[in-house]
Amino acid sequence: MNITESKSWHSRAKLSIPGGVSSPVRAFHAVGGTPRYFVSGVGSRIRDIDGNEYIDLVNSWGPMILGHAHPAVLEAVQSTTKNSFSFGAPNKNEVLLAEEILRRVPSCDRARFVSSGTEAVMTAVRLARAATNRNLIVKFAGCYHGHSDALLVQAGSGVATLGLPNSPGVTPGQTQDTIVLDYNDFQAVEDIFQLRGSEIAAIITEATPANMGLVPPAEGFNKFLADTVHKHGALLILDEVMTGFRISPGGWWGKYGHQEGWEADIYTFGKVIGGGFPIAALAGKAEIMDLLAPMGPVYQAGTLSGNPIATAAGLATLENCTSEVYDQLDNSARVIGAGISAALSAANVNHSYQTGGNLFSFFFKQGLVSNFDDAKKQNTDAFSVFFNSMLQQGIYLPPSAFEAWFVSNAITAQDVASILAAAKVAAEATAASL
Numbered sequence: 001m002n003i004t005e006s007k008s009w010h011s012r013a014k015l016s017i018p019g020g021v022s023s024p025v026r027a028f029h030a031v032g033g034t035p036r037y038f039v040s041g042v043g044s045r046i047r048d049i050d051g052n053e054y055i056d057l058v059n060s061w062g063p064m065i066l067g068h069a070h071p072a073v074l075e076a077v078q079s080t081t082k083n084s085f086s087f088g089a090p091n092k093n094e095v096l097l098a099e100e101i102l103r104r105v106p107s108c109d110r111a112r113f114v115s116s117g118t119e120a121v122m123t124a125v126r127l128a129r130a131a132t133n134r135n136l137i138v139k140f141a142g143c144y145h146g147h148s149d150a151l152l153v154q155a156g157s158g159v160a161t162l163g164l165p166n167s168p169g170v171t172p173g174q175t176q177d178t179i180v181l182d183y184n185d186f187q188a189v190e191d192i193f194q195l196r197g198s199e200i201a202a203i204i205t206e207a208t209p210a211n212m213g214l215v216p217p218a219e220g221f222n223k224f225l226a227d228t229v230h231k232h233g234a235l236l237i238l239d240e241v242m243t244g245f246r247i248s249p250g251g252w253w254g255k256y257g258h259q260e261g262w263e264a265d266i267y268t269f270g271k272v273i274g275g276g277f278p279i280a281a282l283a284g285k286a287e288i289m290d291l292l293a294p295m296g297p298v299y300q301a302g303t304l305s306g307n308p309i310a311t312a313a314g315l316a317t318l319e320n321c322t323s324e325v326y327d328q329l330d331n332s333a334r335v336i337g338a339g340i341s342a343a344l345s346a347a348n349v350n351h352s353y354q355t356g357g358n359l360f361s362f363f364f365k366q367g368l369v370s371n372f373d374d375a376k377k378q379n380t381d382a383f384s385v386f387f388n389s390m391l392q393q394g395i396y397l398p399p400s401a402f403e404a405w406f407v408s409n410a411i412t413a414q415d416v417a418s419i420l421a422a423a424k425v426a427a428e429a430t431a432a433s434l
């Protein structure tokens with residue numbers, strides 16, 4: 001595979017941008033080799049600057065749920081851009097997108113837009129503290145909620161990929177009110193609430209952790225979290241930045257929470273609600289959300305928040321995420337995931353294939369991974385071999401063993417056949433490397 005141009009641009013990028021990248025996992029440090037510089041994408045396929053084509057199983061880490069350059073999203077963006085790009089004032093599209101989100105999650109009365117998942121979560125935490133008049137936040141090791149200071153302790157995603165337990169620059173003061181527990185540990189949650197329940201503002205959790213690889217909640221875990229916080233006058237912040245409107249028309253909660261009979265108090269969304277543009281949101285009941293300025297005293301603002309183009313793209317994306325689309329996403333994920341697992345088994349490569357709705361990932365180790373400690377025991381070198389073999393064969397996977405894989409609705413039967421054929425070769429290469 002000729003990657004001369006990607007190599008040359010990456011050498012140049014490293015002189016002007018730290019590591020040559022605008023977000024760390026993209027640098028390929030965990031898997032070795034050169035990150036690809038992409039120039040175009042249509043449907044399920046993306047093309048790099050050297051003209052190589054890849055079937056995309058990253059999909060911009062989730063937003064491209066309909067595939068690249070989807071005609072309806074393209075049309076919405078193009079027609080909106082003709083009328084300027086930003087006003088820093090209210091616009092119709094943000095109202096329509098808020099209404100669409102609230103229609104999908106009926107337990108929410110209000111949504112507020114920001115520009116990234118990090119901001120959505122940061123604001124949710126501030127709001128939870130203000131609403132309860134308490135300081136402590138409980139999070140789980142290996143969950144990633146963006147890079148705000150208070151939550152950058154034992155985080156997943158790039159922090160896990162690079163093996164950084166905590167980040168320099170975050171002071172002890174900024175994390176002194178953050179309690180970190182092991183995921184899926186019912187007893188630890190029980191214990192901390194016995195000990196400090198009256199000081200805890202909220203538990204924040206990913207609806208299903210997908211930033212340490214995919215780790216599904218143990219049966220009843222999310223309901224247990226909701227029941228526990230509510231018993232103690234605290235709140236549940238359900239981080240659906242990754243799962244929101246990817247797992248079902250109502251996100252993770254719409255598929256599982258609704259059925260299991262629990263509700264969160266504040267939900268955070270991102271990725272899919274922008275269809276590839278920088279937008280995210282937090283949503284919840286009016287009595288909590290109306291604490292935000294200008295209705296209440298909790299401050300939050302943004303120059304580009306609710307931007308008309310981002311909201312147009314998000315709205316067009318959600319409008320095209322029909323129940324048929326979710327069926328197809330589920331089906332593609334199942335066939336690809338199970339097929340790759342079968343290829344790994346046939347090559348005698350130890351692995352755990354884990355799913356959460358249509359999100360999935362593989363841990364190169366035996367046995368279920370149910371928390372971050374387990375996840376760290378995987379063989380990341382084996383993942384690198386598998387990743388690089390797939391890349392050489394034109395399949396673009398997340399360049400980290402600590403990330404979930406994302407299908408788009410644009411994946412065809414031919415794509416699936418190509419992915420599974422490549423996986424057979426990659427599994428054998430992985431076996432040979434062990």
Ligand SMILES: Cc1ncc(COP(=O)(O)O)c(C=O)c1O
Nearest residue numbers: 116117118144145146239241242
């Ligand atoms: C669950 C979760 N929360 C928050 C974030 C942060 O979102 P952003 O990267 O848009 O700041 C992410 C990003 O991957 C995420 O997966």
